[in-house]
Amino acid sequence: MAIAKAERLMNLALCLLGTRRPLSKRELRDSIEAYVEASGPGKGAAGSDDSFNRMFERDKDDLRELGLVIETVENLDGEVGYLARRDSNRLPPITLDAEEAAALGLAAKVWQQARLAGAASGALQKLRAAGLPEDVDPYEAHGALEPRIPVHEAAFEPLMLACRDRRPVLFDYRKANAARPEPRHVEPWALECWRGHWYLAGWDRDRGAERVFRLSRITGRVRSRGTRFTAPVPDVVTVRETVAGWAGEIADRSALIRLRSDAGYPLRAKATAVRELGDGWDELEIPYGHGLDAWLVEFGPDVVVLEPAELRADVVDRLRAVAKG
Secondary structure, eight states: OOHHHHHHHHHHHHHHHHHHSOOEHHHHHOOOOOHHHHOOOOHHHHHHHHHHHHHHHHHHHHHHHOOOEEEEOOTTTSSSEEEEGGSOOOOOOOOHHHHHHHHHHHHHHHHSSSSSSSHHHHHHHHHHTTOOOOTTOOOOOSSSSSOOOOOOOHHHHHHHHHHHTOOOEEEEHHHHHHHSSSSEEEEEEEEEEETTEEEEEETTTTTEEEEEEEGGGGGEEEEEEEEEOOOOOOOHHHHHHHHHHHHHEEEEEEEEEETTTTTTHHHHOOOOOEEEETEEEEEEEEEEETTTEEEEEEEEEEEEEEOOOOHHHHHHHHHHHHOOO
16 A cells, blocks of 8 residues: 555656646646546545545645645636646756765775665665766775674664664664563664664554664564654754663763772773772772663672662662673
8 A cells, every 4th residue: 555655656757747738637647547446436426536636736735745846726717736846946057176075985894794785885876876076986995994783683673774765663672681582562763773783763652752772682572563653753962862872872860889809891981980998899980870780780790789779779770680690
């Protein structure tokens, strides 16, 4: 059904773009096969007219929402016609200087090892055909650093498409402190790469709140749900801040921990205060944000959480979950 509608919209757009004079509803109805079928025999004159009018008005609104400029013109006899002038729907020529082309080339190289490599390469080829300067090589190396964004998770591609198409998804997700995965119904907003890991930010329908999911903890297949979003989608900047906050980058409090003197150097680098306790232990004050409990668990017996109590409880729960396997 979706393919049939897309074909109908394409045929309508081609008719409106290809005409030099306004076309009436009757002419469009007789020119597009889908409209002919919608007003075929067995529907009755009034029924077929109503069905066609509703379909045509929806299609016209959809094309306008997609950006096609459709003009409504009334002739001397009072008959209304429609057309889409090519000069009103033509994009301006694309011009890129050397720096802009280099930036696009760098972006394409970032995706060379990811699933978007083909799309990035195709986009650059189209830009070359559209007038990218011949003396500019967008793939030329511009420094010693070779950026890469590896994507190994099978969930990346279906989630990327779901974010683009605004389609809710269902997947099984295993939290860091859980022994088994749980089903999650999510309205996906955006994917973010943070510290070498991919995260999905979206609206968790079951919990009625925004959540962030690490793709490496998604198990099984990502299934799409043919429904609409129920929660408003924030702008891109807000989503990125949400991802950073839930991934542990944003800290709004402080935590007090004990750390063995010869261990935990990443923790020491983040510490705002360090005090020697003796007997091979130090006391550190470190920024506390979401995700700190998962990080502290990685240091095992070298870390003891003193404050706050909820952080200490979260670390203990995670350690117990690890011990249970």
